[in-house]
Amino acid sequence: MSKVKKxxxxxxxxxxxxxxxxxxxxxxxxxxxxxxxxxNNPERSRIRMIREPLKDVYLPVYAGExxxxxxxxxxxxxxxxxxxxxxxxxxxxxxxxxLFKEPDSGLPLKCDMCEDDPPxxxxxxxxxxxxxxxxxxxxxxxxxxxxxxxxxxxxEIGLESMVDKYGLQKVIDTVARMSQKG
Amino acid sequence: MRYxxxxxxxxxxxxxxxxxRVETDPRLTELHLGGLGTNAKILWDRVPPxxxxxxxxxxxxxxxxxxxGTPAPGANRTIVSTFSPQxxxxxxxxxxxxxxxxxxxAGYDKVIIRGKSPNLVYLWINNDKVEIRDASxxxxxxxxxxxxxxRQELKEPKAQVAAIGLAGENRVYMASIEQGRSSASRxxxxxxxxxxxxxxxxxxxxxxxxxxxxxxxxxxxxxxMKYIQVRSEKPVPGVMPILAGLGSPAEMxxxxxxxxxxxxxxxxxxxxxxDFWNKEIEEKWKETQKSVRTRLISCYNCPMKxxxxxxxxxxxxxxxxxxxxxxYTMAAFSDLDFGFRIAQRATEYGVDGFSTPQVMAFGxxxxxxxxxxxxxxxxxxxxxxxxFYWLLDKIVRREGIGDVLANGVYWxxxxxxxxxxxxxxxxxxKHEQLPLKLGMLNPVYxxxxxxxxKINITQIEGQFPQAPFPTKEEREDFVxxxxxxxxxxxxxxxxxxxxxxxxxxxxxxxxxxxxxxxxWQETMHYVDxxxxxxxxxxxxxxKPPYHIHNYPTLISSGTGIDMDEAGLxxxxxxNRTLLRAINVRRGLRxxxxxxxxxxxxxxxxxxxxxxxxxxxxxxxxxxxxxxxKESLHELGMDYVSEDLEQRGIIKNEQx
Numbered sequence: 001m002s003k004v005k006k007x008x009x010x011x012x013x014x015x016x017x018x019x020x021x022x023x024x025x026x027x028x029x030x031x032x033x034x035x036x037x038x039x040n041n042p043e044r045s046r047i048r049m050i051r052e053p054l055k056d057v058y059l060p061v062y063a064g065e066x067x068x069x070x071x072x073x074x075x076x077x078x079x080x081x082x083x084x085x086x087x088x089x090x091x092x093x094x095x096x097x098x099l100f101k102e103p104d105s106g107l108p109l110k111c112d113m114c115e116d117d118p119p120x121x122x123x124x125x126x127x128x129x130x131x132x133x134x135x136x137x138x139x140x141x142x143x144x145x146x147x148x149x150x151x152x153x154x155x156e157i158g159l160e161s162m163v164d165k166y167g168l169q170k171v172i173d174t175v176a177r178m179s180q181k182g
Numbered sequence: 183m184r185y186x187x188x189x190x191x192x193x194x195x196x197x198x199x200x201x202x203r204v205e206t207d208p209r210l211t212e213l214h215l216g217g218l219g220t221n222a223k224i225l226w227d228r229v230p231p232x233x234x235x236x237x238x239x240x241x242x243x244x245x246x247x248x249x250x251g252t253p254a255p256g257a258n259r260t261i262v263s264t265f266s267p268q269x270x271x272x273x274x275x276x277x278x279x280x281x282x283x284x285x286x287x288a289g290y291d292k293v294i295i296r297g298k299s300p301n302l303v304y305l306w307i308n309n310d311k312v313e314i315r316d317a318s319x320x321x322x323x324x325x326x327x328x329x330x331x332x333r334q335e336l337k338e339p340k341a342q343v344a345a346i347g348l349a350g351e352n353r354v355y356m357a358s359i360e361q362g363r364s365s366a367s368r369x370x371x372x373x374x375x376x377x378x379x380x381x382x383x384x385x386x387x388x389x390x391x392x393x394x395x396x397x398x399x400x401x402x403x404x405x406x407m408k409y410i411q412v413r414s415e416k417p418v419p420g421v422m423p424i425l426a427g428l429g430s431p432a433e434m435x436x437x438x439x440x441x442x443x444x445x446x447x448x449x450x451x452x453x454x455x456x457d458f459w460n461k462e463i464e465e466k467w468k469e470t471q472k473s474v475r476t477r478l479i480s481c482y483n484c485p486m487k488x489x490x491x492x493x494x495x496x497x498x499x500x501x502x503x504x505x506x507x508x509x510y511t512m513a514a515f516s517d518l519d520f521g522f523r524i525a526q527r528a529t530e531y532g533v534d535g536f537s538t539p540q541v542m543a544f545g546x547x548x549x550x551x552x553x554x555x556x557x558x559x560x561x562x563x564x565x566x567x568x569x570f571y572w573l574l575d576k577i578v579r580r581e582g583i584g585d586v587l588a589n590g591v592y593w594x595x596x597x598x599x600x601x602x603x604x605x606x607x608x609x610x611x612k613h614e615q616l617p618l619k620l621g622m623l624n625p626v627y628x629x630x631x632x633x634x635x636k637i638n639i640t641q642i643e644g645q646f647p648q649a650p651f652p653t654k655e656e657r658e659d660f661v662x663x664x665x666x667x668x669x670x671x672x673x674x675x676x677x678x679x680x681x682x683x684x685x686x687x688x689x690x691x692x693x694x695x696x697x698x699x700x701x702w703q704e705t706m707h708y709v710d711x712x713x714x715x716x717x718x719x720x721x722x723x724x725k726p727p728y729h730i731h732n733y734p735t736l737i738s739s740g741t742g743i744d745m746d747e748a749g750l751x752x753x754x755x756x757n758r759t760l761l762r763a764i765n766v767r768r769g770l771r772x773x774x775x776x777x778x779x780x781x782x783x784x785x786x787x788x789x790x791x792x793x794x795x796x797x798x799x800x801x802x803x804x805x806x807x808x809x810x811k812e813s814l815h816e817l818g819m820d821y822v823s824e825d826l827e828q829r830g831i832i833k834n835e836q837x
Contacts, residue, residue, distance in 0.1 A: 019487050021480040022280075023255065030253045030393075030400065037396035040253050041287060043388035052339070053362060054330070054499045056476050056491055103388040130411045130485045 003142045009113050010137045011062070011126060018058040018133035022049050024125035031114060031124045043103045046111040047125050050088050057082055060125075060134065063100040064091025066108035066157055068164040071096075093161075106165065107158050184208065185394040186248050186741035187216055192290045192312060194305065196378055197238055197297030201312050206291065212743055213818065215712035216248035216291060218274050219757040221263035224294065225272060226760060226822070231767040231829075235267040235370075236353065236377045244285070244293040244344070244383065247714015251286030251391035252740055253403050255410065255727075256719035258283055258482035260344070260361075261711055266369040268355045268590050269612045269637060271765045275371045276641075277344070278481035278716055279364030281385060284342040288387025299379030302351070306336060307385045317381040322348055324530030325360035326500055332384050345382035346372045347532030349578040353377050354588040356537040356614075360529060363479055363489040363501035367534035368638050369613065370590075394742030402736045409727040410485055410719070418724050420656050421647065428726060430718040433507050434478055434490035437468040442505075448512045450543035451608035451617035467518040471507075474522050481716065488718060492522055500526045506535030512617065513539030514570045524570060531578040536638075537590060537614040542573040544591045544605055545583065553600045558583045590614065608778050611770075613637045615778065623688040623782045624648075625696040628790055629797050630703070631777040633807070635761045644722040645706060646672070646699050650679040650686065666729035668702055668747070675699065688786050697797045708754040709733060756817045759802065759809050763822045766831060772798075772806045808832065 025042035032046065033039045042048075050059040071094070074086035093100035093108035100109045114120040120127075122136040152160070162171050193202040206220075214220045221243045233239045242264045249257035260282040266273035285293065288309050304317040320328050329343035342361070349357035350372035357372030358365045366372075393399050410428060417426035422441040424431035440459040447454055474494045478487035479501065489503035502525060510528070511521035528538060546569060548554040560582070562572050576584025586594045591614055595606040608615050610631060616639055626646065627639070634642040645666065651657045654677075661673040675695050680686050691699060706721035706729070713733075720728040728736075734745040762770075775794065779785075798805055802813025811832055814823040826832040 019478060019480040019485070021482060021484050023483045023485065026253050026483045030396075033390075033396075035396060037253070037393060037400040039390035039392045040251065041388065041390040043287070044390075053479065053491060053501060054326070056493075056499075058477070128407060130407060131487075 002145050004145045005140050006143045008139050008141050010139070011123065012135040012137055013060055014133050014135065015058055015060075016133075017131050018049075018060065019131055020049065020051055020053065020058050022051075023128045024060060024134060025049060027124045027128040031116070031120075041103070044109065046100065046109045048099055050085070052085075055082060057084060057088075059084065059088060061089065062091055062111040063093060063109045064111070065093070066110065066161055067092040067094035068161065070094055106161075108161050110157070183392055185392050186252055187211060187291045188286060188289050188389075188391070190290050191292040191294055192307065194293060194295045194312075194314070195297045196295060196299040196303070196314070196380070199299075199314055201314070203290070203310075203312075211248065211741070213753070214757055214760075215709075215737070215753055217245050217250075217259070217261045217714050218247075218263065218276075218708070218711035219753070219760075220712075221245040221261055221274065221292070222272070222757060222760045222764060224292075225263060225265075226764050229265065231769075233265065235265045235270065235374055238296065238298045238378075240265050240296075240374060242295040242371070242374050242378055242380075244281075244295075246282040246286050246291055247710075248712060248737070249740055250714035251283045252393060253400060253483070254713075254715070254736060254740065255403060255406050256481075256484045256486075256716040257714050258484065259711075259714040259716060260285075260366065261714065262359060262366040262371050264371055264374045265768075266371070267353070267373050268370040268592075271611065271637075271768055271770060272635070272761060273369035273371050273374075274636065274711070274761075275359075275366035275368045276711065277359065277361055277364040277366040278484075279342070279361045280482045281342040281344050281361050281364075281383075282714060283482050284385045284387050286387065286391050287389050288385055289389050293383060295378055295380065298377065302379055302381050304332060304345075304380060304382040304384065306332075306341075307383065307387075308336075308338070308341075309387055309389065320381045321351065323381075324348070324498075325350075325358075325532040326362070326498070326530055328382050329360075329362065329384075332382055336384060338384075338386055341384045341386045343382050343384045345532070346375050346380075347530050347578070349373075349531045349533045349588075350376035351381070352578060352580045352588070354533065354578055354580065355590045355593070356534040356541065356588075358532045358534050360532050363491075363503060364481060365529075365532075368536065368636075372532050393740055395739040398739035399736065402732060402739065405732070406719075406727045407485070413725060413727065418660070420651050420660075421724070425648070425724065428719060428723050429486035430488045430504050430716070430722065432486075432488060433504050434475065434502065435487055437464065437471060439467065439508065440464075442508055443512070445618070446508075446512060447617040447619050448515050450513070450540060450547045450605065451615075451619065452543075452547070454619065470518045470522065484716065484719065486718060492526070494522050494526060497523065497526050498530070500529045502529070509535050509539045510570065513543040514566060516567055516570075520567050520570075524567075524574065527571070528574060531574065533574075533578065536616070538574070538577070539570075540608065540614045540617065541577065541587050541591055541594070542570055544594070545573055545587050547605055548598065548602055551601075551605070553598060553602050553605075554583065607780055610777060611637050611774055615639065615781075619780055620782050622784050623786055623789070625688055625691060625693065625789070625793055626699050628688075628777060628782075629696055629700045629793055631781065632775040632794065633700075633797060634704075635758070635765060636707075640722070641717060642707060643703060644717065645703050645724065645726075647676065647724060650676075650681050652681055664725065665731065666725060668705075668730045668751075672699070672702070688784070688789055693789070693792050693796050696793060697800045700797065701800060704758060705751055705754040706730065708757050709750060712753070712757060713737070752817070755801075756819065759813065759817055760819065760822065762801075762803065762807070763809050763814070763819075763826065766808050767826065767829065770807070775807060 025045040028045040046063040325347040328345040344361040353373040355370040358367035476491040592612040738745040
């Protein structure tokens with residue numbers, strides 16, 4: 001197998017610099033609105049601040065993979081004497097919580113590094129964090145070339161979660177009904 | 183579709199336990215924007231002037247500004263309006279924090295509360311579901327403690343909670359409404375909340391706020407963000423540190439307190455300590471501040487760091503902002519460590535950090551003078567700091583002398599009598615002011631102190647430097663990038679303003695210039711207070727990111743309302759005039775419009791009278807400060823002049 005160069009995109013999160021303002025949530029939800037910036041709602045954001053001001057817990061977490069089932073354990077972390085709530089450090093959109101789901105449809109959300117159309121130079125959350133708690137970094141790494149595995153497109157991820165929630169037959173029926181109407 | 187605003191208010195009648203979601207008239211948004219403007223309209227329409235602050239007919243309105251919840255940085259303010267037990271006039275205290283955007287996302291622009299609940303309750307607003315819930319188990323709890331308990335019992339850690347402490351429950355006139363790192367503190371609105379029997383309002387919202395012309399709007403927001411960054415790297419030279427940057431004074435970030443400690447008065451606004459600050463104190467206070475300050479924090483969607491989490495060993499963590507750091511310290515002639523400690527207790531009790539220390543220092547002055555006796559102060563400890571804790575406890579519980587002091591300096595002085603009135607030397611319109619006593623009359627400040635409907639200078643001033651720059655070079659340098667001026671003439675006013683000689687206070691800026699400067703400063707505050715924009719990014723600091731030239735496009739692209747500079751100026755004038763009319767209807771007249779006698783050593787009665795005359799004229803008011811029929815007509819408020827005529831206020835006094 002041959003080696004190929006791959007661009008690795010990272011957001012370095014410096015929690016010490018966070019002032020807890022949630023601008024990252026604001027701009028994320030606005031950017032991903034359709035049409036762009038036409039509405040704003042932190043509940044739709046793909047980055048969420050886990051905040052407990054009196055305990056000095058400020059934790060920006062990015063939406064990761066959709067998980068159809070809860071995981072086996074709900075871990076609690078204690079770092080520097082601060083306890084992070086169970087699921088606090090987790091990025092998954094999963095049934096155990098409302099985080100990272102569209103509030104009306106329940107569909108999972110996932111951070112796309114603002115690689116939307118047109119692609120942004122840096123994710124918007126980074127651009128709006130002028131306190132530099134969020135820093136964008138890029139590097140190139142050589143990786144083994146992989147066969148393009150069936151990468152799930154957005155629609156498929158959404159449908160998969162609907163199937164998990166309502167069952168395959170119900171989704172098929174609904175799509176069929178909608179296409180007849182169309 | 184409505185843009186910027188949700189188009190719905192929540193109407194809560196506590197006497198009947200009724201909750202309604204009411205659609206608002208979009209025309210009112212065009213006339214008043216939102217926030218303070220529409221709050222004032224509701225108070226004018228629905229609360230007759232004879233209504234006592236503690237009447238069930240008084241309304242308590244939690245209004246969000248028009249741009250709150252949009253991506254506009256710093257648009258996060260709740261404007262709380264009611265009638266004040268302290269001043270008996272309209273009160274509008276404001277708070278930043280996270281509450282107002284949450285209310286917008288829940289689908290409401292305002293919560294309007296009328297009536298009184300027989301038992302202590304709290305409101306739980308969770309999107310479309312709104313409940314009045316029992317709060318008897320929260321009676322006597324601290325404001326911050328209450329917020330935590332409510333979040334726990336609702337199992338909703340993301341709920342934003344505005345709550346009163348014991349002071350509000352006991353209708354202490356300087357009771358605040360606390361909300362985490364922010365509070366609406368002035369004019370006793372927490373007492374009105376307590377009188378209505380509401381301990382707290384918890385909000386959670388997950389809906390959208392819509393933008394009319396997204397691409398245009400976001401570009402302006404991006405420009406604002408960039409400007410904040412650039413401006414933060416370029417502090418204004420030649421002014422004191424807290425006025426050099428943006429934000430509300432960055433008291434939590436700064437250590438240098440030479441200016442405050444040597445220019446503001448200590449005790450009951452009494453003693454200036456010109457040689458107080460030295461290396462040793464600086465080191466000690468810096469150490470204190472660093473040791474208790476866990477993190478610098480902001481309000482919703484704002485990159486500034488005006489607040490801080492404060493953890494003093496042995497007492498509960500709390501959040502602080504701005505100047506309360508020094509108000510207790512200076513009232514008690516104590517140190518910063520004491521300031522941080524007592525402020526924790528005061529914040530949980532929910533009291534105004536400006537008025538409360540002054541009231542306590544006033545009480546102790548009366549005791550020293552023999553007007554209050556050992557009998558009045560029975561049980562008071564002998565040490566200085568201990569006395570302040572003791573007084574604070576007595577005041578919020580309304581026990582003994584505390585029951586009198588809980589009514590603020592003005593009313594307490596009159597209740598106590600025996601010459602106590604003479605010690606009430608720092609109030610305007612019955613309300614405690616910043617502890618400042620200065621030499622030469624400043625005409626611009628004279629007008630703002632006298633006429634400001636807010637009755638609190640820090641939320642009236644801004645934009646124009648407080649004092650002239652000593653050299654021509656500094657002035658020229660300052661005006662170079664002064665894009666915020668509404669008119670180029672303001673640059674000339676500043677260029678010609680000197681420390682001494684002909685072009686200096688009190689006769690320069692001239693009467694006309696002073697009126698124009700005040701008009702500009704005020705206009706920007708009225709715009710901010712209607713939009714819910716923090717003054718710290720707009721009307722308060724020098725060279726802010728928001729100004730009269732970029733606001734119209736921001737408003738029109740955000741809300742779809744056609745707007746230009748003249749139109750925006752007109753709306754601010756309409757709101758300002760409506761507030762004036764509300765207070766005029768409650769009896770406010772020219773005789774009330776004066777700073778404390780000793781605010782300046784050098785006073786100029788003739789000049790002061792002229793300043794008031796000309797200012798009233800510019801505003802379209804008669805020489806009693808009553809809006810004229812013509813100016814009300816021009817602002818589309820004939821309904822106001824009709825009412826004032828019916829009451830004989832316009833006819834009798836303007837005829």
